[in-house]
Amino acid sequence: MSMQIRRWCLTTAVICMSGLLVACSPQQLPxxxxxxxxxxxxxFNPQLVTSGTTIDATSHQIYSRLIDYDTQSGKLVPALATSWAMSDDGLSYRFTLRENVQFQHSSRFIPSRYFNADDVLFSFNRIIDAQHPYHFVSRTGYPFFQSIGFSEQVKKIEKINEHEVVFYLNRKDASFLSNLATDFAIILSDEYAQQQLALGQPENVDHFAIGTGPFTLVQYAKNEYIRYRRNPDYWGEPANVEMLVFDITLKSTTRLAKLITGDCSVSALPKAGELAVIKxxxxxxxxxQPGLNVAFWAFNTQKPPLNDVRVRRALAYAVDKQDILRAVYQNTAIEATGVLPPASWAYENNKRIDDYNPQKARDLLKEAGVANLSIDIWAMPVARAYNPNTMKTAELIQSDLANIGVKVNIISYDWSVFTQRLSRDEYDSVLIGWNADNSDPDNFFTPILSCSAMQSNNNRSRWCNPEFDALLDSAREIADQAERKVIYQQAEAFLADQVPLLSFAHAKRVILTRHDISNMQVTPFGGISFARTSQVHSEAN
Structure with a gap:
């Protein structure tokens, strides 16, 4: 890129980034x-949420991590760290950092130095240190890191020099490196953070994103679009498209229509019934591609009578999973027999012959002394890879439960209201799920079912069992996969007995594209990246 063109790009980005409020018309942008x-x-900071929509818009577009997962092999590969080594006792990890990595520019911030160890310390000390000036800037906390007990796991982080850092752990943890490769473990600019803190506007770090990723954030208009520009200073291979636009389109049918007319080149989360139209x-x-995900119905185990395991078992026996797979997924998912999908190395098929048994459900409710039960099911208002149509799923469960004399009220809200009220624990049960962003089995247990996950409001079943947590702790302390698999299968059996949730599907990750799109990487993990995606003549359209 010539100096003149680059200067024009930076100038345009500065104009558009001035508060992300000054609109740049489509004619002004390539x-x-x-x-x-x-x-x-x-x-615009994925550390603060677990929402898939936020992860897609931020993690792989704007930011980088210390280490990444190779999308083909699933192995850990260098990113902002070029190498790492574990100590003999498994209690410390030394990372060598990539040199000459440039942070992005905006109207708010022009970096004066390259990425270094201070940025790593800021990015993680903010999470683990309650005395850090940025710790409480996040009103939502750090749900993924809190759910895995990251602050209890990491004893301290030490800067050795500008390009070396060491993480010291309180205990051995086989999932530690995998957690650093998650979509949440992004690296922020310490220099930008200190500047905004001095200005009395620390929240800008999370709203007006600065990272080291393949795209820079240009403009965001709620319910309309997000615009990004290729980062000319990206440390890796430059993105293949100059501009990237997220066209925010809430309805699946509208997304499909835009794809057909060419208003969109790639589209998210089609409903299963729309695939025949695509063909x-x-x-x-x-x-x-088969996904590392699970869709489930979580029971709020803190609410009577759902605190009675017999009632939870009854509700689970009443649901016909095969009916849900036929009507909602239409051959784009397989039945879940636990929380781990077949793509996980710790998976075993744990299907029981009597999974669907309405008579056993009625008997259990009678045994529990529960009659005329009425419960609410909260259904997400947005599609997810693990469940393309939660309202339809809720209606099918409503019909199944009516067969055993249980009345179901289906509740949904706008997504922002839904997530806010969900965090207040007002629900009886909720249809939701989980997209793993690494291949470690722990990612399916600790973030959504541990006691620490309950404290961070990421455990939607509100189920905390110290014995179950001890199982997970023991699995993380072992390096051998075969030994860990045995423990994770014990964890699956524990969940099958206690039923804090009913898992029902592992869905394929499905993306729709037009014929002029190539190198669209669909991975089994959560998050989406457009860095390698190409579009024929995209610059001239």
């Missing part, structure tokens, strides 16, 4: 790849 996304991000259009492609 055309590029348009992705029809399903909703608004809750933040009628030669210019459209369906990209899919």
């Amino acid at each position: 055309s590029g790849l348009v992705y029809c996304s399903e909703g608004n991000p809750e933040s 009628q259009h030669e210019e459209l492609n369906i990209e899919s």
